[in-house]
Amino acid sequence: MRFLFIYNLLLLLFEKMLTNTAELFRNAPPTAIFAIGAFVILAFSLVIREFLNPLSKIPGPWIAKYTDIYTTYQFLSGNKPRYVHSLHKKYGIMAPRISCIEFEGSTSNPVLPIGPVVRVAPHEVDIADISAVKEIHRVGGKYLKSEFYDKIGHRGGRTLFNQTDPHLHAIRRKLLSAGMARANIVHLEPDVMQRIQLTMKRMQEENDHSGVIDVFKWWTFMAADVITELSFGQSFQTTEHGLKTPLITTLQKQSFFMAVRTTFPSLLPWAQLLPLPLLKEVQAGGQRIFHRASQAIGQYKRMVDSGLNTRRTLFSNLLKSETRELTEMEIIQEACGYIAAGSDTTAITMTYLIWSVCRNQSIRDRLVTEVKGLPDGFSEESVRDLTYLNQVINEALRLHSAVPSALPRRVPPEGATLGGYYIPGGTTASTQAYTLHRDPVLFPASESxxxxxxxxxxxxxxxxxxxxxxxxxxxxxxxxAWMELLLATTLFFRKFPDARVSTKEGMCDEDMGVKAYLLVSPKSRRCLIEV
Structure with a gap:
């Protein structure tokens, strides 16, 4: 009845408008009349659809009611996490569950809570309510990964990360988890330690030569070599060569490439035929990683098949298994995921950790004092319980999370109430670490x-x-990741206790401004440190 009433009312208004403007259209060409009429009908249909949409009650910018084009623009600009966070802050006072909060003993202005739910697109909301976030991501939950993940892989490749089917994901995770289990990672510690020590040596050499160290470059080399050595039994030796090869450049741009891939999935197959260099670069980058992974897996597989005494790697069990639960192509696709994720995330976190600590002398000196007390030849077990070291790493992961962006999930068919709002089934419900880690109630002075x-x-x-x-x-x-962060941070500040942010070559805070797609990176893709 409500719909019929609105529909009839709009028809009457439309009829009256046409009557009043009949003179205007009397001499207009038929195509103009048709175009204007079609526009009016479209506008009315959008208004009706929005009026009846259960999401219409959720706060958000007006444009999000009708299109996702502005959110997509923010995504491609590397600004979506900040944009969505600004919406949570803007609509915090509209939250149905809480009002202003003032900390006990505080003489400052009250802290405004962030809005628990904001609308970012016609069929997508972002959730910052902690209880709702826990429900969305709980073990055995019904919130499956959205179709966003279908577009991430190069040429549609499926990996553990972007597998949306929960049954297939469980099978894949069971097969891969053994290699990444702590009991197995402990045996790989000597390789990790040796690679980080080599990185320290190469950093010192660069400092001796130029008086400055680009830690973003060296952490990328280190992380890429660690993950490839642990995956394939031998590294790509980027640390030894110290050069930004095409592969390293691709890895540093991979997050942006993912953004392009998920935004224009239908255009990428035609990249070679279209006069769009960016699409060609995206496809070439994905192919470059795939080719290197394919070469490395093929070589390791030949060694396994020939009965050679191969080193233990993250893929040993899969390649040595008689049943071969995964095909060689599936293993290569997983290897591509390991290379991309294992390189970027560790390098990004270490870069921002070093930069943040070196900007604050008191924090640096306290950390140096703690790690200097370790004996030579220390192990991860020796540093795992160092109090301040763990606090520094946690704070780096909070403020500079390598993956701060939305993790979109599909609301189950029956719908759900999240953050005080009813969300219909099929809606995309996203959560982003960027906002969760900046909740002003949980993390006062959250940008510090x-x-x-x-x-x-x-x-x-x-x-x-x-x-x-x-x-x-x-x-x-x-x-x-934790092993790398603990060992790399400890070794760096033991070797370079006086490290500080450089101002050489025009280095400034703006260089470290964040470009946030799926992952983040410094705008300038460098971080210069003097030691």
Missing amino acids: FNPSRWENPTKEMKAAFMPFGGGTRACIGIHL
């Missing part, structure tokens, strides 16, 4: 790098802390 906030973290802080995702889709490489 303050490791001491982790001295006594609350249960709510821990729940909001998601640098590696959550639930069954949490990052499988978390143990390797």
Whole structure:
């Protein structure tokens, strides 16, 4: 009845408008009349659709009601996490669950909470309510990865990360988790330690030559060599060569390439035929990683098949298994994912960690004092429980999460109430670490790098802390990542206790401004440190 009433009312208004403007259209050409009429009908249909849409009650910019074009623009500009966070801040006062909060003893202005749910597109909302986030990402939950992930892989490749079918994901995760389990990673520690020590040596050589170290470059080399050595039994030796090869350049641009791939999936197959250099570059980058992974897996497989005493790697069990649960092509696709994710995330986190610590002498000196107390020949076990070291890493992961962007999920068919709003089934419900890690109630002065906030973290802080995702889709490489972060941070500040941010070659804070697609990177793709 409500729909019929609105429909009839709009028809009457439309009829009256046509009557009043009959003189205007009397001499107009038929095509103009048709075009204007079609536009009016389209406008009315959009208004009706929005009026009846259950998401119409959720706060957000007006343009999000009708199109996702502005959100897509922010995504391609590397600004979507900040844009969505600004919406949560803007609509925080409209939250149905809480009002202003003032900290006990505070004489400053009250802290405005972030809005629990904001609308970012006609059929997409972003969630910042912690209880709702836990429900979306809980183990065994019904919120499946959205079709966004179908477009991420090069030429439609499926990996553990972008597999949307929960049954197939569970099978794949079971096969791959053994290689990434902590019990297995511990045996690979000597290789990781040796690679980081070589990186320290190469950093020193660059400093001796030019008086400055580009840590973003060297952490990328280090992370790429660690993941390839652990995956294939031998590294790509980028640390030894110290050159930004086409592969390294591709890895540093991979996050942007993913953004292009997910935005224009139908155009990429025609990249070679279209006069669009960017699409050609995206396809060439994906092919470059695929080719190197294919070569490395093929070589390692031949060694396994010939009975040679091969080194233990992350893919050993899969390639040595008689049943061969994954095809060689599926293993290559997983290897591509390991190379891209294992290189970028660690390099980004280490770069922003070093930059943040070196900007604050008191933080640096406290960290140096702690790691200097370690004996020579220390192991990961020796540093795993260092209090301040862990606080520094946690704060780097909070403020400079390598994956700060939306993790879109599909609301189950029956719909759900999230953050005080009913969300119909089929809607995309996203969560982003960028906003969760900047909740002003949980993390006061959230834009400040303050490791001491982790001295006594609350249960709510821990729940909001998601640098590696959550639930069954949490990052499988978390143990390797922590090993690299612990050892690399310790070795760096033991070797370079006086490290500070450089101003040479025009280096400034703006260089470290974030470009955030799926992953992040410094705008200038460099971070210069003097030691």
